[in-house]
Amino acid sequence: xxxxxxxxxxxxxxxxxxxxxxxxxxxxxxxxxxxxxxxxxxxxxxxxxxxxxxxxxxxxxxxxxxxxxxxxxxxxxxxxxxxxxxxxxxxxxxxxxxxxxxxxxxxxxxxxxxxxxxxxxxxxxxxxxxxxxxxxxxxxxxxxxxxx
Amino acid sequence: xxxxxxxxxxxxxxxxxxxxxxxxxxxxxxxxxxxxxxxxxxxxxxxxxxxxxxxxxxxxxxxxxxxxxxxxxxxxxxxxxxxxxxxxxxxxxxxxxxxxxxxxxxxxxxxxxxxxxxxxxxxxxxxxxxxxxxxxxxxxxxxxxxxxxxxxxxxxxxxxxxxxxxxxxxxxxxxxxxxxxxxxxxxxxxxxxxxxxxxxxxxxxxxxxxxxxxxxxxxxxxxxxxxxxxxxxxxxxxxxxxxxxxxxxxxxxxxxxxxxxxxxxxxxxxxxxxxxxxxxxxxxxxxxxxxxxxxxxxxxxxxxxxxxxxxxxxxxxxxxxxxxxxxxxxxxxxxxxxxxxxxxxxxxxxxxxxxxxxxxxxxxxxxxxxxxxxxxxxxxxxxxxxxxxxxxxxxxxxxxxxxxxxxxxxx
Ligand code: SF4
Numbered sequence: 001x002x003x004x005x006x007x008x009x010x011x012x013x014x015x016x017x018x019x020x021x022x023x024x025x026x027x028x029x030x031x032x033x034x035x036x037x038x039x040x041x042x043x044x045x046x047x048x049x050x051x052x053x054x055x056x057x058x059x060x061x062x063x064x065x066x067x068x069x070x071x072x073x074x075x076x077x078x079x080x081x082x083x084x085x086x087x088x089x090x091x092x093x094x095x096x097x098x099x100x101x102x103x104x105x106x107x108x109x110x111x112x113x114x115x116x117x118x119x120x121x122x123x124x125x126x127x128x129x130x131x132x133x134x135x136x137x138x139x140x141x142x143x144x145x146x147x148x
Numbered sequence: 149x150x151x152x153x154x155x156x157x158x159x160x161x162x163x164x165x166x167x168x169x170x171x172x173x174x175x176x177x178x179x180x181x182x183x184x185x186x187x188x189x190x191x192x193x194x195x196x197x198x199x200x201x202x203x204x205x206x207x208x209x210x211x212x213x214x215x216x217x218x219x220x221x222x223x224x225x226x227x228x229x230x231x232x233x234x235x236x237x238x239x240x241x242x243x244x245x246x247x248x249x250x251x252x253x254x255x256x257x258x259x260x261x262x263x264x265x266x267x268x269x270x271x272x273x274x275x276x277x278x279x280x281x282x283x284x285x286x287x288x289x290x291x292x293x294x295x296x297x298x299x300x301x302x303x304x305x306x307x308x309x310x311x312x313x314x315x316x317x318x319x320x321x322x323x324x325x326x327x328x329x330x331x332x333x334x335x336x337x338x339x340x341x342x343x344x345x346x347x348x349x350x351x352x353x354x355x356x357x358x359x360x361x362x363x364x365x366x367x368x369x370x371x372x373x374x375x376x377x378x379x380x381x382x383x384x385x386x387x388x389x390x391x392x393x394x395x396x397x398x399x400x401x402x403x404x405x406x407x408x409x410x411x412x413x414x415x416x417x418x419x420x421x422x423x424x425x426x427x428x429x430x431x432x433x434x435x436x437x438x439x440x441x442x443x444x445x446x447x448x449x450x451x452x453x454x455x456x457x458x459x460x461x462x463x464x465x466x467x468x469x470x471x472x473x474x475x476x477x478x479x480x481x482x483x484x485x486x487x488x489x490x491x492x493x494x495x496x497x498x499x500x501x502x503x504x505x506x507x508x509x510x511x512x513x514x515x516x517x518x519x520x521x522x523x524x525x526x527x528x529x530x531x532x533x534x535x536x537x538x539x540x541x542x543x544x545x546x547x548x549x550x551x552x553x554x555x556x557x558x559x
Contacts, residue, residue: 022163023170025192028507029217029298031168032261039264039280055163070191071170074162100214103202106195130299131217 008123009085013059014145016048019089020058020082024075024111026065029131030092034062042134049141055081060144063111064131066094066101072108076118087123088115089144091137093130100130155183158492162191169506173499180491185483192510200470205231205305205439208467213299215472216508218261219450221247221254223457223472223508224303226448229384230459231305231467234444235436241386241428243307248385249293249423250300251448252416256327257286257298258451259409259416262503263334266406269497270347275338282330289323292316307433317424324417331417335410348403352486352498355400362482365475366453367412368502370396371404378449390422402501409503439463443544450475452503460540469540474508 009017023031037044038051052058055078067075079088088111093099095111108114115122125147127140155178162170172188196215200208209224216223225247232239239247260283267275287297293312294300302308338344354364359372369376377394379387395411397404441463448455453475462468479502487498 021168023168025170025194026507027214027217027220028168028505029214029220032217033297035168036280036284039284040277041281041284065192066194068191068194070193071162074170074191078163100211101194101196101199104195104199106193130214131297133297 008087008148009059009145013085016050017059017141017145018050018052018057019060019062019141020052020055020078021062021064022075022078024063024065024071024095025068025107026092026094030064030094033131033134033137034064034091037134037137042138044138044141055079056083058082059086060141061086061088062091063088063095063115064091066098066104066107067109067111067114068106069108072114075111075114079115079122080118085123087125087144088112089125089127089137089141091127091140092132093128096126096128154178161188171506175492175495177492180493182487182490182492182495185487185495187480189480189506189510192507197470197472201467204465205467208470209303209305210301212472213301216474216505217298218258218505219254219452219455219474219508220299221250221303222448222450222455223474225251226446226450226455226457227459227470228303228305229446229448230444230457231439231446231461232444233446234442234459234461235306235439237306237434237436239307239434240431242311242430243432244385245423245427246308246312246432247303248387248390249312249420250290250302251385252420252423253286253290253293255416255451256413256420257283257290258503259413260286260331262409262451262500263338263406266402266497266500269500270344272344272347275344278334278337282327282334285323285327289320292320292323304433305439306436307431309433311432312427314427321421321424324420328414328417331410331413335413338406338410345403348406348497349399349401351402351494352490352501353400354482354486356398358482358485359400362478362485364453364479364482364502366450366479367405367408368453368479368482370394371408372400373398376454378447378454382447384448386423386426387419389426390419392419402497405501439465441544452476452505452508453479460544462543472508474505476502476505476509480504480509 021034090096090111098107098110101107112124125140125144127137129136155176158175158177161172170191174186175182176184200211203211209227212223212227213220260279264276264279291297294302302310354372356373359369359374373396375394375396380394392415395408397408439461441461443460446457455475456473458471459467460469483499487495
């Protein structure tokens with residue numbers, strides 16, 4: 001019988017993941033939908049998901065938007081500031097694949113490539129959509145937490 | 149020990165829990181007072197104007213929706229206005245109504261979003277949660293009518309891509325009825341709250357003269373007593389045919405800006421109701437196939453103020469040049485007048501009061517020489533810009549008007 005691998009994050013963190021949000025040069029919409037998750041209709045704080053003010057307190061990094069040239073270093077530094085085990089949730093088509101900005105001269109790449117430049121094995125989940133609905137973002141977070 | 153009275157510099161950003169977008173500020177403070185502000189706003193620059201020059205006229209509005217998530221209708225419709233100005237055509241009346249409806253729903257959700265964020269900035273999270281709760285039905289409304297919560301992909305040069313589902317209008321009206329009562333309560337609660345009045349009244353004042361000087365637009369200007377609104381001054385869409393009024397306030401402080409935005413919400417609801425009642429029948433698209441060489445300018449009253457797009461065509465199926473002047477571009481610099489000398493605690497809310505949208509604004513980059521420092525400097529850039537204008541004028545077979553001499557800019 002195949003053993004089910006234990007989820008990546010320890011149980012204590014899975015119960016109440018603290019997230020830090022980084023908007024890397026997106027169009028705002030993804031950021032607003034993330035903020036929407038925190039407001040009364042969706043209210044993920046019920047489940048212990050808290051938006052924190054410093055990457056040093058966070059378990060999960062929410063990234064939205066393509067990574068512009070100017071944002072690349074700050075994003076990598078933010079990632080390295082987070083304690084391990086850490087994971088990233090890329091919200092929106094831009095963060096996953098640069099979306100409509102693919103051919104623009106000012107983008108450094110999709111967020112997963114930028115993060116893997118500093119940590120090749122970084123743990124990353126993708127939520128596609130432009131912007132993804134709040135329900136989708138929450139579902140993506142749950143999948144990230146439960147995945148082995 | 150450092151001299152306690154010496155100015156110190158506080159760096160904020162680029163990733164800051166209060167701000168959704170990456171932007172860097174460095175505030176120089178003397179004690180509590182802010183004496184200088186430098187903003188670094190290039191984190192969002194992606195090169196969108198250039199990208200638009202590689203997209204066909206049909207694709208550009210969809211790309212421009214992604215300039216800014218909040219003003220998605222604004223930028224795409226403004227681009228359409230510019231191309232329609234170039235062509236000298238008027239869109240079918242039904243398309244004008246559809247655009248107006250989309251634009252007003254956008255204004256509703258943008259203003260509610262701002263009210264919530266303003267509450268958040270002053271640490272009054274009740275207002276934040278409250279306003280965003282009421283914003284949800286507006287997003288539902290947009291989804292009901294267009295299929296998406298923010299990006300409709302509807303505007304098209306010469307009309308709109310799809311018609312609105314008229315069968316959903318009764319449900320839309322119900323949402324608006326409910327929203328009207330909710331916003332009324334929210335407005336009353338915000339205006340009657342002595343804490344908010346004391347916290348926001350008299351903070352970050354931008355006088356009418358300063359507002360004129362900085363050329364601010366939209367609610368920022370209207371809260372300083374300037375009676376300006378593109379929707380009335382140069383009516384487009386259905387604004388010439390419906391009844392509504394421009395809201396102004398003389399105060400110029402943050403409270404006035406909040407009041408102007410809150411009072412614009414019922415006006416938008418009024419416009420929406422009338423548009424839904426009077427939707428004329430007919431085609432929704434001109435079916436344009438070709439854009440001849442020429443240039444056009446589009447104006448549009450975004451939730452944040454007047455948006456201007458400039459389009460030049462060389463007869464191909466893609467714009468030869470697109471220039472976007474977003475309202476935040478003129479609104480943001482006004483913080484020099486309203487923030488300097490203010491206590492540190494008031495700076496964030498004063499900055500937020502003009503509803504800055506950095507992703508709309510960051511359309512330019514400065515070129516840095518290898519050792520740091522600007523590659524060209526202001527005179528060099530101006531000279532390059534002047535040369536380019538001459539080239540363009542020659543291409544178009546025109547003679548540009550003589551510009552201001554260099555002495556006016558340097559210094
Ligand atoms: S995925 Fe879409 S909504 Fe999100 S930042 Fe990119 S363009 Fe904006």
